Amino acid sequence: MHTPARFLDLHILQPVTPANLNRDENQEPKTILVGNAIRAMVSSQSWKRQTRLGVERDLNEHAARTRQVPVVVADRLRQAGWPDDLATFTSAQIVLSAKDKGLKHNANEQYRTQAMLYLPEDAVDHLAALCETHRPALEEAFAEHIPSAKKKTPAPVLPAKAIAAQLTRRTASISLFGRMLAELPHGNVEAAVQMAPAFTVNPSDLQPDFFTTVEDWPQTDDRGSAHLQTAYLTGGLFYRYSTLNITELARNHTDGTCTLAELIELYVWHFIMSMPRAKATSTAPHTIPDLVHYAVRDSRPISYGAAFEQPVKPAPQGGYTLPARQALTDYATTIDRLVGSRRRIAHGHACFDKPLQALGTHHETFEDLAAACTTAALAPTPSR
DSSP states (O other): OOOOOEEEEEEEEEEEEEEOSSBOTTSSBOEEEETTEEEEEEOHHHHHHHHHHHHHHHHTOOEEEESOHHHHHHHHHHHTTOOHHHHHHHHHHHHHSSSTTOOOEEGGGTTEESSOEEEETTHHHHHHHHHHHTHHHHHHHHHHHGGGTTSSSOOOOSOHHHHHHHHTOOOHHHHHHOBOOTTSTTOOBOOSEEEOOEEESSOOOOEEEEEEEOOSSOOTTOOSOSEEEEEEEEEEEEEEEEEEEHHHHHHHOSSSSSOHHHHHHHHHHHHHHOOOOTTHHHHOOOOOOSEEEEEEEESOOOOOGGGGSSOOOOOTTSOSHHHHHHHHHHHHHHHHHHHOSTTEEEEEEEESSSOOGGGOEEOSSHHHHHHHHHHHHTSOOOOO
């Protein structure tokens, strides 16, 4: 009998002070039209990156998204004393030997790969060591290649399986966020994480911030400031949503330094606590969520983003936090009525204020919440 997928939904309401968390091509805060109102927005890629880096930092297990693997390997070989020409020739072998006809690359850019690779950072160390092992064969191939240097590409020398094994290794973060690598068998990893763009529940237009920079060493005839500019900021109460496919993550997590439970709990913690870093030095928007709500479901995830299709109106005393809490609670109650709770394994929340009964078990701290929803995510499916 087919077992339905298990999902961990995370819903966050987070007030953010005036900031530019995620810039567009004009260096202005991103906005989006939702419910015929302009909202501040943060792309999912921006928040996802900070979450990923937090998980990697805690595990000390880093991955890299890069097109520069041949370039970095060549640098490692030069540092080890290899002649420059031989190091360059050898780094080309990384892409040429990886599979029949090689990986797609640009020979005029030091054999950078056309596709963005996503691999463990230490893979380049292993690749450099592989080159050291095969140095005699590489030197011989290089010597034979010099007289016919007008050939488009040198013949492959390194063992394809060994190279492909390094390029397709996984870390915990690769198991979480997936990888597209269609050129190599077993290179693709289906993402276990889905993350929505964050948007404010309230209207949020760009606000100008005119500023000047003082010249500390003015000359006699200098007048005024050394630099004038207008920056733009936004702020408001963001709704953030992520769902973690626990079933997919269990399939993906074949490598790494932590257990499945540890990885889930780390992901929850860093999704809650991460913050995009754009313009951080001039805005310091280091807030934490007002409310975190989770639901563990079988069959399919459910976003509560539609709760804020109509912009939240401010409370009589000002502010959007209390009305947004109520809007999310009302929407969750409606979802429970429409969908039922048969496929909901558990739900709970942590918040600044008093417990919200409709959002399940109340947890005093975010750490308690992360541990509790991890336990629920891995619990056996109850018999019906």
